[in-house]
Amino acid sequence: AQSVTQLDSHVSVSEGTPVLLRCNYSSSYSPSLFWYVQHPNKGLQLLLKYTSAATLVKGINGFEAEFKKSETSFHLTKPSAHMSDAAEYFCVVTPASNTGKLIFGQGTTLQVKP
Amino acid sequence: EAGVAQSPRYKIIEKRQSVAFWCNPISGHATLYWYQQILGQGPKLLIQFQNNGVVDDSQLPKDRFSAERLKGVDSTLKIQPAKLEDSAVYLCASSLSPGPADTQYFGPGTRLTVL
Numbered sequence: 001a002q003s004v005t006q007l008d009s010h011v012s013v014s015e016g017t018p019v020l021l022r023c024n025y026s027s028s029y030s031p032s033l034f035w036y037v038q039h040p041n042k043g044l045q046l047l048l049k050y051t052s053a054a055t056l057v058k059g060i061n062g063f064e065a066e067f068k069k070s071e072t073s074f075h076l077t078k079p080s081a082h083m084s085d086a087a088e089y090f091c092v093v094t095p096a097s098n099t100g101k102l103i104f105g106q107g108t109t110l111q112v113k114p
Numbered sequence: 115e116a117g118v119a120q121s122p123r124y125k126i127i128e129k130r131q132s133v134a135f136w137c138n139p140i141s142g143h144a145t146l147y148w149y150q151q152i153l154g155q156g157p158k159l160l161i162q163f164q165n166n167g168v169v170d171d172s173q174l175p176k177d178r179f180s181a182e183r184l185k186g187v188d189s190t191l192k193i194q195p196a197k198l199e200d201s202a203v204y205l206c207a208s209s210l211s212p213g214p215a216d217t218q219y220f221g222p223g224t225r226l227t228v229l
Contacts, residue, residue, distance in 0.1 A: 032214035034214075041222070042222065043117070043118070043219075043220040043221055043222045043223065044157070044205065044207075044220040045220070046217050046218070049217075051214050051215060090157075092156075094214050099162065099169055099170055099212050099213070100145055100147070100162065100169075100209060100211075100212035100213050100218070101147075101159050101162060101170055102147075102149075102159065102218065103159075104156025104157050104158070105156050106154075106155060106156055107154075107155070107156050
């Protein structure tokens with residue numbers, strides 16, 4: 001079965017420093033992978049997605065992620081954190097059936113300190 | 115472009131009562147999803163519609179949950195009777211078509227508290 005594991009439940013960084021949110025996936029095929037962000041009292045928003053094209057994917061707000069098949073990882077990075085980046089981040093995978101169903105990780109809370 | 119609309123935003127009920135949630139997807143989106151997000155967890159798919167037909171309801175507790183999408187546009191999700199463990203945020207999402215190529219857009223959710 002397909003699944004994702006977010007390795008940190010909580011990450012704290014200072015404003016202006018790099019962000020790294022880690023995600024490993026489990027899949028017997030080449031999956032589609034996503035990162036979604038959820039700000040308090042707001043809906044989930046797609047940050048970026050990987051669908052078997054370029055392995056380095058650029059998303060909105062300066063975020064990017066690299067698909068590494070050998071490491072089964074899809075880590076999310078940003079060179080410089082902004083206060084507005086504080087939110088919950090979800091790594092997501094689609095199952096082999098490709099019906100559109102999304103399988104979410106447990107989430108990582110990103111705290112940005114001034 | 116208007117986003118996915120959901121109502122109500124908040125609902126508090128007693129256990130064993132019934133409750134219904136409403137979702138209006140983005141215009142033209144054929145695929146509609148209902149997810150359940152329990153506090154501290156990622157969302158879990160309950161049911162997926164393609165137009166007015168069900169594609170996947172494998173994780174819907176059918177003894178108490180039901181959903182419909184009449185005319186392939188709006189959708190309602192009902193719980194009857196509610197249990198304490200149903201306390202969660204219920205998220206509706208829509209996309210042009212199923213599959214990872216089309217982005218799923220999420221509504222703000224309905225926060226349900228069962229006392």
